[in-house]
Amino acid sequence: MKGWKLILLLLVVAAGLAIGAGVSMLHNGLSAHATPTAMEAMLARNARHLAIPxxxxxxxxxxxxxxxxxxxxxxxxxxxxxxxxxxxxxxxxxxxxxxxxxxxxxxxxxxxxxxxxxxxxxxxxxxxxxxxxxxxxxxxxxxxxxxxxxxxxxxxxxxxxxxxxxxxxxKGPHEHVEDQEEKDFLQGKPVQQKTESEHHH
Ligand code: HEC
The missing domain is CATH 1.10.760.10 (Cytochrome c-like domain)
Structure with missing residues (x-):
């Protein structure tokens, strides 16, 4: 890559990062729940494309x-x-x-x-x-x-x-228990009583 191209790329990336960071800070307090702006997504995609040899x-x-x-x-x-x-x-x-x-x-x-x-x-x-x-x-x-x-x-x-x-x-521990219960049930074993309260997200 020629020198000026690299400099241009770095400038574009730097400008993109600055704009992106500024916009998210002002509007979303850096929360990950936000969606990147179209501009930010486009700049990131182009920078990545150029960065892959x-x-x-x-x-x-x-x-x-x-x-x-x-x-x-x-x-x-x-x-x-x-x-x-x-x-x-x-x-x-x-x-x-x-x-x-x-x-x-x-x-x-x-x-x-x-x-x-x-x-x-x-x-x-x-x-x-x-x-x-x-x-x-x-x-x-x-x-x-x-x-x-x-x-x-x-x-x-x-x-x-x-x-x-x-x-x-x-699978989490909860599903492992469920799997075991299903196996026990199919094999005709008595089903264990649940001791802990259910945990859901
Ligand atoms: C911890 C979460 C996480 C895991 C695990 C993960 N990814 Fe990703 N992946 C992401 C995120 C976030 C992006 C978007 C990154 C971006 O915007 O540049 C992504 C992007 C990608 C992309 C690029 C898509 C595009 O259009 O830019 C591919 C391909 C991909 N992942 C494949 C995989 C494969 C295959 C695996 C498993 C071997 C995997 N990922 C595991 C979070 C994850």
Missing amino acids: ANARNEHNPVTPSDQNLQEAMAHFADHCAPCHGNDGSGDTLYGRGLYPKPPDLRLAETQKLSDGELYWIIGNGIRFTGMPGFVPPHRPQDDWKLVLFIRHLPQLTMEERVEMERDNP
């Missing part, structure tokens, strides 16, 4: 889109990504709604038009200053490429697939 952006997915690979990616996404992104990629989750910026709807064009290499880079590196973590080993490159396949599949996700994914969503 071109050779990474142009990488092709080496993993074949077989049923087996997709199944593995679905289980993986349900476990590691769905708490923020939702099984359907909508981002409409307890965590997702409380993040700033919020996870975008991964089914929509803004995400789908990113290249395979760009999606892969984002999964491995995360996105700085946002809730999106970079996934480091033991996340394996193959697994991340499979997740890219799954992100491409999201717009066609069926209701059955979504329900199937719920099995692999991380």
Whole structure:
């Protein structure tokens, strides 16, 4: 990149950050419940695009889109990504709604038009200053490429697939108890009395 381009980019990013920070402070007291302005979102997206090295952006997915690979990616996404992104990629989750910026709807064009290499880079590196973590080993490159396949599949996700994914969503102690009760019930064991009051968010 030529020197002047870099300087221009830094100026644009700095101006964007200053405007974004100023606007949120004035209007929202820095609460994460707010939604970034269109300007802030556009600047962040462009800066990220430029920040991802071109050779990474142009990488092709080496993993074949077989049923087996997709199944593995679905289980993986349900476990590691769905708490923020939702099984359907909508981002409409307890965590997702409380993040700033919020996870975008991964089914929509803004995400789908990113290249395979760009999606892969984002999964491995995360996105700085946002809730999106970079996934480091033991996340394996193959697994991340499979997740890219799954992100491409999201717009066609069926209701059955979504329900199937719920099995692999991380569970809290409450659900473990429920699972055990269901097993006990199916095996004809007497159901235990609940001792603690129910805990809901
Ligand atoms: C702790 C919450 C959290 C988890 C867990 C998480 N993400 Fe994200 N993700 C986010 C947020 C927030 C963004 C939006 C960042 C931004 O606005 O630049 C995001 C953005 C993304 C994007 C970029 C989409 C776009 O259009 O810009 C991809 C792709 C993505 N996540 C994939 C994943 C995958 C795959 C996993 C699991 C391996 C995952 N994420 C786990 C919070 C999360």
